[in-house]
Amino acid sequence: xxxxxxxxxxxxxxxxxxxxxxxxxxxxxGEENPYYELIPSGRVPALVLDDGCxxxxxxxxxxxxxxxxxxxxxxxxxxxxxxxxxxxxAVARSMLDGLSLWGREYIYRDKAIRSPMILAxxxxxxxxxxxFFESEVTGDVMSGPLNMAxxxxxxxxxxxxxxxxxxxxxxxxRPNLTDWVERIGQIQSVVxxxxxxxxx
Amino acid sequence: MILxxxxxxxxxxxxxxxxxxxxxxxxxxxxVVTxxxxxxPYYAINPSGRVPSLILDDxxxxxxxxxVCWYLDNLDGVPTLHGLxxxxxxxxxxxxASARSMLDGVSLWTRxxxxxxxxxxxxxxxxxxxGRALRMxxxxxxxxxxPVLTGSLNMAxxxxxxxxxxxxNNSPDGFTWRDGRPKLSAWVERISALPSVVDTTxxxxx
Numbered sequence: 001x002x003x004x005x006x007x008x009x010x011x012x013x014x015x016x017x018x019x020x021x022x023x024x025x026x027x028x029x030g031e032e033n034p035y036y037e038l039i040p041s042g043r044v045p046a047l048v049l050d051d052g053c054x055x056x057x058x059x060x061x062x063x064x065x066x067x068x069x070x071x072x073x074x075x076x077x078x079x080x081x082x083x084x085x086x087x088x089x090a091v092a093r094s095m096l097d098g099l100s101l102w103g104r105e106y107i108y109r110d111k112a113i114r115s116p117m118i119l120a121x122x123x124x125x126x127x128x129x130x131x132f133f134e135s136e137v138t139g140d141v142m143s144g145p146l147n148m149a150x151x152x153x154x155x156x157x158x159x160x161x162x163x164x165x166x167x168x169x170x171x172x173x174r175p176n177l178t179d180w181v182e183r184i185g186q187i188q189s190v191v192x193x194x195x196x197x198x199x200x
Numbered sequence: 201m202i203l204x205x206x207x208x209x210x211x212x213x214x215x216x217x218x219x220x221x222x223x224x225x226x227x228x229x230x231x232v233v234t235x236x237x238x239x240x241p242y243y244a245i246n247p248s249g250r251v252p253s254l255i256l257d258d259x260x261x262x263x264x265x266x267x268v269c270w271y272l273d274n275l276d277g278v279p280t281l282h283g284l285x286x287x288x289x290x291x292x293x294x295x296x297a298s299a300r301s302m303l304d305g306v307s308l309w310t311r312x313x314x315x316x317x318x319x320x321x322x323x324x325x326x327x328x329x330x331g332r333a334l335r336m337x338x339x340x341x342x343x344x345x346x347p348v349l350t351g352s353l354n355m356a357x358x359x360x361x362x363x364x365x366x367x368x369n370n371s372p373d374g375f376t377w378r379d380g381r382p383k384l385s386a387w388v389e390r391i392s393a394l395p396s397v398v399d400t401t402x403x404x405x406x
Contacts, residue, residue, distance in 0.1 A: 029328060040335040041301045053290075057297035059266075067287055078285060080274055083262075090264035094248040113320040121236060128247040 001025075003096055003155040004058040005045040006193045010151050011062045011074060013189035021047070021065065059093075062148060074147050085149055088141045092152035095129040098122050099156055102165045123167055130170040130177060137180040146187065154184045159194045201228045203268070204242070205251040206235060208402045210303060210362040211265040215252040217358050218269045218281060220396035228254070228272070266300075269355060281354050292348050292356055299359035302336040305329050306363065309372050330374050337377055337384065344383035357391060365392040366401045 001009070012021050026035055028042055039046045039054060047055040047064065055061050066072040076082025076089075102122035105114050133153060136142055141149050157170060158181050171178045184190055203219055205212025219228050233242045235249055246253040246263050254262045254271060262268055273279040283292030309329035312321050340360070343349060348356050365388060369378040378385045391397060 031327075031331065036331075036335055040332075040339040041298065041305070042332055042335070043301055053294065055290075055294055055297065056301055060293050060297040063293070064287075064290070080271075083271070086267050086270070087260065087262055090262065090267045091248065094250055094263060098248065108324065109322055113322055115316055115320055118315065120238075124238070125247075125249055128243060128249070132247045 001193070002044060003100065006155045007058045007148075007151055008045045008047075008061050008065070009193040010155070010189040011065050011148075013192060014074065014146065015065055015069065017065060017068065020068075062151075073145075074151065076147070085141050085147060088136060088139075089147075089149035089152055091129065091132060091136075092149050092156060095126065095133070096152060096156040098125045098129070099165070099168075102126065102168075106165055119165075123165075126168055126170070130174055133180075134174040134177045137176050142180065150184060154181070154187075154190050155193075157181050158185045158190055201257055202231055202255045203228050203272075204231045204233045204245070204253050204255075207232055208404070209235075209251050210307065211250075212252040213362045213400045213402070214265045214355075214358055215254070215268045215272065216400045217361070217394075217396040218272045218355075220399060221281065221353065221358075222272055222276065224272060224275065227275075269358075280352075281358065283348075283354055283356075291346070292354055295343065295346065295348050295356040296359055298336070298339065299356055299363065302333065302340070303359060303363045305332045305336070306372070306375070309333065309375070313372060326372075326374075330372075333375055333377075337381055341381045341384045344387050349387065353394075361388075361391045361394070361397050364388040365397050 009023065012018060012023070026044060027033065028035065028044055033042065036042050038048070039056060041056055043056050045056075045058055045061055047061045049055065055064060063072075063075060066074045076085035099122070102119065105118055105122070133142075137153075141147065142153070157177075160170075163169065203215055205216060216230065219225065219230065233251065234240065235242065235251055240249065243249050245255065246261050248263055250263055252263075252265055252268050254268045256262065262271055270279075270282060273281045283289035283296075306329070309326060312326055312329070348354065349360070364377065364384070367377065370376050
């Protein structure tokens with residue numbers, strides 16, 4: 001399951017929406033994938049509402065699911081009051097995007113067409129951002145009640161095999177971050193979403 | 201406050217348009233930076249190295265165009281570009297998400313050429329992104345009468361402007377976005393006349 005799908009899956013579980021929002025596992029990619037009829041972008045996750053309206057982008061879907069019961073708990077408050085949460089969530093997402101791009105250089109490409117420049121660029125970015133979070137995980141946003149910033153970072157790092165992508169050892173010399181990921185890994189929704197959905 | 205971006209990033213362009221639309225040029229300086237490179241001093245300002253970024257008066261750094269645009273729109277306490285609050289804003293947010301999704305795909309497609317010599321390009325990636333872009337063109341052609349896109353300026357419209365304004369037909373190769381899409385073409389003509397869109401045109405396209 002894509003880490004972006006995992007973010008949605010965690011929110012769905014945290015909000016107790018498993019019954020109201022059935023989960024379907026899909027294949028993306030491929031030329032005539034019937035999924036494209038439903039979702040022209042072909043992206044996952046996507047949410048089909050009761051009225052047939054389709055939402056894409058994990059950020060929007062999570063926002064929607066959190067607001068369904070009119071009592072959002074995972075998103076920052078409206079207005080500038082929510083700024084520090086938004087700021088840190090943006091960095092976590094930036095990190096996830098970079099790691100995904102880096103990983104895709106391996107997953108979707110033969111060695112012959114990998115770009116050493118891109119590999120080096122994304123690795124350097126991922127190291128800087130791991131340093132950022134090494135100090136940030138002890139701050140209020142990351143150590144308070146579960147929220148979108150925490151869920152996003154969890155999906156970036158939790159369950160990530162060592163040396164994936166090659167050369168990425170985010171734990172090295174980062175005791176706070178290592179500890180944080182271990183602790184967040186004990187939350188039930190984080191545990192459950194780590195199992196491939198088709199096996200649950 | 202300092203907004204930083206390259207002159208070519210469509211994501212930076214989103215923030216630059218909002219800055220201008222909200223009349224913030226006096227309050228928010230704009231500084232051109234370069235991304236990439238090993239010892240780029242920009243990384244000390246924004247660790248991810250991405251643009252746009254916004255440094256606030258207290259030194260806090262915000263990154264991500266979505267956040268920077270939101271912040272600039274909320275600065276005066278009267279956000280005008282982000283749709284209605286709560287679930288009433290859903291239709292706007294839906295179109296922003298799809299526009300961004302399309303922008304992300306076209307950017308990835310473009311980067312296959314921009315940052316890679318021919319020998320290491322992936323035809324699979326190019327085909328996949330072209331397929332996505334063409335399907336989404338049809339989707340947006342059918343959305344051109346949606347009140348979100350015909351009403352007052354908002355992030356959905358600004359995002360589509362950053363995707364299409366001043367884009368040559370068939371750029372990237374195979375992205376013949378004008379062909380067979382008269383409503384979208386006409387809509388892009390109209391939005392391209394906005395001063396904030398004109399003023400933020402990437403240099404190579406001027």
